[in-house]
Amino acid sequence: MPVNSPPAPQPPLVLDTLDNPGLSNDECPRRARIQLDLLLLAIEALDLSGGEAMLAISRELALEGLVKGRVHLWLLRGTNPMRRYSQRRPLQVEEAKALVIIICTLARRLTVLVRQLLVGYQQLADKQLSPEHHFRLADYLSRFRSHFRARMNPRRAGVIAYSTDEKLDELAIQLLQQLLLCAGVLGPQRLWSSLFDGEVS
């Protein structure tokens, strides 16, 4: 049977594990957009080639229909209102699902490193030492700080709260812990569900 148009693209099967939240519309709430971008930022600070890895995974998992290359990924991450070049476009639920899958897949690959950093941080904290004593951890923290400051709009109220190094380090460690939780078997579902805490009726 001849058809005039190609069949409608099916959503990737990998996204089926994530249930649609009970949102009133198809756009992600503000906190979810911030959280997804910050987790990606932490991955970039952990892995120098993190940006490339994100694109590679989207190709591997057949998510190219939702994350169409580098610029589109940048546009998606730009929906974070804290960004310097914040995009006014909304983040669709399907796009957010793709970002969740990318984050959790990368987090699983980085599990060993994340565990090492967290164990090291815990030991330093127990001895009342600053994170600078752990070379790899200090590296991660400084890279996260520079990424954050380069990309976030310092005049935003949400960014002003992280004006000091200490506050930014706290945020980086918190994101590291969250990345570890995302690395588990049920990480994607848990992260996805947590994005809408307090947003659903």
Next chain:
Amino acid sequence: MTVQRQYTLPHCNLVLEGLSADANDPLSPLAVLMNAECHLPGATDATLTGGREFLDSLVAAVSRYAQQLLSGVSSPHLGTAPPIVEIKPGEGAYHHLIVHQQPLREPLSDTNVQPPLDVKLTTVQFYDLMEAVDQLLADTQTLPDLTAQFQAVSRRLVQPTEPVVQRAAPAALGAAVLAAAGLALFFVPPPEFEPTRPGSESATPAESSTNPLETSPDPAAGEQPTEQDNSSTEPSSDPTAAADLERLKTAPAIADAATIALLQSDVTRRLQEAWADAPRPRGDLAYRMVVSEDGDILGYKYENDLALAEVDNTPLPQLTFVPVDAAEPVREQVAQFIATFTPAGEVVVEPVDAPAETTAAAAAELSTLENKITDGDRIRALNSALYDDILAELEPLSASEDLQFRVRLAETGDVVGYEPLNAAAGLLAAETPLPGLVTASDSAAPDSDRNQADFQVVFTEGGVLQVSPWDGWPQ
């Protein structure tokens, strides 16, 4: 057949024992869970054990806490019974796993209750615990009915970031300030009302404007003021005394003889009582008094010189009623009396008729008209003349309703008298030009032989003057 399933991670070892559904198939799921054990090497040496209840509670607590770590939104525990397993955030990067352990098959009582087990977990240890639970949840061959239930926290259940105390603080502060202000103002005395004198008399505040006779003698001079004092005060007090009676002249007179008799005896009794202890005068002291309907002495004036000299020995200054607003004309009905204080110590009060008549008769009730003017042209001419006369003198009235008067005119056009027809007219008659228009000579001798005519005069609330013949316009 007993089956054991084990989920092992570096910091957590979760072991489940139960009966398999199918004895021949080693991979068949557990039909009954007998025991669940959780070892946390590195965190605690104790082994957390329990049945299905313990396992369910552990799964729920771990799932909820992990989601809380990811979102930062704490979800409240739903359900009535306290959970067996709780996880709470601790200081720094630590987490507290709290297990309320109870020995199996022993009823809960005061003697065997155990303190809850508190295990301090690092984030990595918690992750291993979570991962073990997640693997159990994802494993369809152990407990298929136990599956992951992810549900975002509802907006209704989100606890506000500010605690109740902090949110209630502004309201409490406001209430406290209000209470304090109320308490402070409670001790402030209410302001005392001081009536202000009208502008013309405020220039001489020391002199009481109402009754200058009682204030003009120097109080320091004692009970027997000298003749010199009196002569010096006389000139200054005279004009004001005249003004005093002027004020009272406009007041309507009491016409009822019984009321006057009652007032007479009442005033006599009060003066006699008040004068009992005073020194006796050398001669008769005669005063003219104006007494209101309720017996208040509104004003008085000496009738002979001795009376002026001895005024402080009489009770009149004490008994005189001082009005709030002296400039305001007296509107209540008054009666005039002559009070005579005799050297024998008696007080004689007699009503004054002649002078009061002159002021009161004009406004008194008009008798039935016998000789009416019948000439229509004359009535019209009188009507227009009266209208012009009143209008020439008319000033804005303070009336809030129409003032109706019946005005009687002689044939010559002189106003013989007037009579208020409604209550407002009686009160505000002094504001109208009518009292000034009355010709006194005619009222003194009511001449029934001369032709007169009645007219209705209405001062409307809006300030319009209406004059019409009492019996209607002539044909």
